[in-house]
Amino acid sequence: MPGMKLGGVEDGVVHVTRGLAAGRWSRRRGFERVGSVPGSDVVARFFDTPAIGRLLSRIIGSVTTANLWPIGGGRLLATIGNELFFSVDQGRSWSLVHTLPESSGPMGVLPTAVCQHEDRVYLAEYPLGDETARVIVSDDGRRWSTYVSNSDVRHFHGLFHDPYTGSLWGATGDTNEESTIGRFIDGEYHPVGGGCQTWRAVDLAFTPDAVLWGMDCSYAPRIDILRLSRDDIPSESADPLVDQPTPEPVGAVDAPVFYAETIQSDRTTWVVFSTASTTGTDSTGPETNGIGPKPVRVIAASRQSGFKRWHQLVAVERSATLGTVIPAVPTANAYAFLDTTPDGDLLINPFNTRRNHGKMIVRSPSSFEEEQRLSIYVDK
Incomplete structure (x- = not known):
């Protein structure tokens, strides 16, 4: 059975995944399955198959194949491969709402890619190829549009809400020139610093x-x-x-x-x-x-x-x-x-x-x- 992976905590509930299974964890009951994310990624499917998954784990180790984030009101987001899924019922059922860049890795984006900021949800795509680095935004988790496009960096690593100033921050990589930490101001990304691995x-x-x-x-x-x-x-x-x-x-x-x-x-x-x-x-x-x-x-x-x-x-x-x-x-x-x-x-x-x-x-x-x-x- 795949190992449990922490997703996020909201309203006292610890949301987790185990392979493609979405669920919750508590000290008293451990992992409790709620539903399954219907990802079509081949790597994720292999590792979610018990016999094949055990064999692959012995050869290369356990691979992270899914991300999960609670975004309020019983709603969840999940990424697997180049697919973004949305649930309105704590993970019991899911719908595909966005296609990520083709070169996205097995879990689609990094676990730091989703941020709730000023009643909106932001997601940093994570292309590993030549696609333009983008941050997309949604008011409800179901409909998404481009917030920022940046051809000067390989990809965004994460998005972060600063609770002390209310600012939205980001981090990019990976070469010296592409490595920055900055803020989003009026719909544009403004680096605070960058140009070397210190800022990666x-x-x-x-x-x-x-x-x-x-x-x-x-x-x-x-x-x-x-x-x-x-x-x-x-x-x-x-x-x-x-x-x-x-x-x-x-x-x-x-x-x-x-x-x-x-x-x-x-x-x-x-x-x-x-x-x-x-x-x-x-x-x-x-x-x-x-x-x-x-x-x-x-x-x-x-x-x-x-x-x-x-x-x-x-x-x-x-x-x-x-x-x-x-x-x-x-x-x-x-x-x-x-x-x-x-x-x-x-x-x-x-x-x-x-x-x-x-x-x-x-x-x-x-x-x-x-x-x-x-x-x-x-x-x-």
Whole structure:
């Protein structure tokens, strides 16, 4: 059976997928199936077939084949391959509402691609070919139109609502020139900064006085965690070529950073990041690049430390497969998906890992400081 993958949390309900099955998770009952997303993607269908899926998992590992997002009022979105689906009944039934670029990967877009902002829903398409990078928008989840087209970047990695300013942010990749973090202003994307791998991010974390992210780069000499003070963010009318700010490195990790979460505890604000265990080389980097297999890590730092003291919450190795011993056999990446419960607990969902694959780990912020600090998380 495919591993469970975290989708999103809304009104106390944890929405998840297991292969093409959509459902919900709770501590008491575990995974409960609600319905099935009717994706036609061949890879997703193979992995959703029990016998074939088990065989492929042993060879290349578990592949992420579906995304799911709650968008309010019992409505859900899901992507599989180049198809976007919509449900009005908590995932019991689905309808195809949009076709994504043909070159989209097995799960269509990144889990960070959907954002609710000012009563509208935005989705960042994720072409891997020559299609124009687009952000599309919908008022109801069913009818979609183009919000922004950008031919200067390969694709958008994610869209993010800043709860402190009400702004809509985005991140793009993947080459130096294509890597930016910016805001959407009057229907246009305006980079705050870019031009190098420092600005290549998958997810952003917002705090009252800063924006934080980790570099999504497997070949940089150092993979930094960065903090951009709100005082240094240029005004909306600033020229990004002249007024580009310099983010402050506040730590370093040994693998690309993918997902982020901000948690408010009784005493302070915590930022949590998870790294990915990636395989192969980066097609947009040098001919020889890549750092080899690294553990999937989940780390946290508090506002009290200026986000400079990082505590390791989880470290798990990528799943052992045939591809880990035979270089010619491809292997799947491993991740730890993140979200927060209404009670302020952190949900950690390792995927394609040797331990806790497809499980849900629940951690309270009160326990974060008890965790080990490692030398790779460097104070500046």
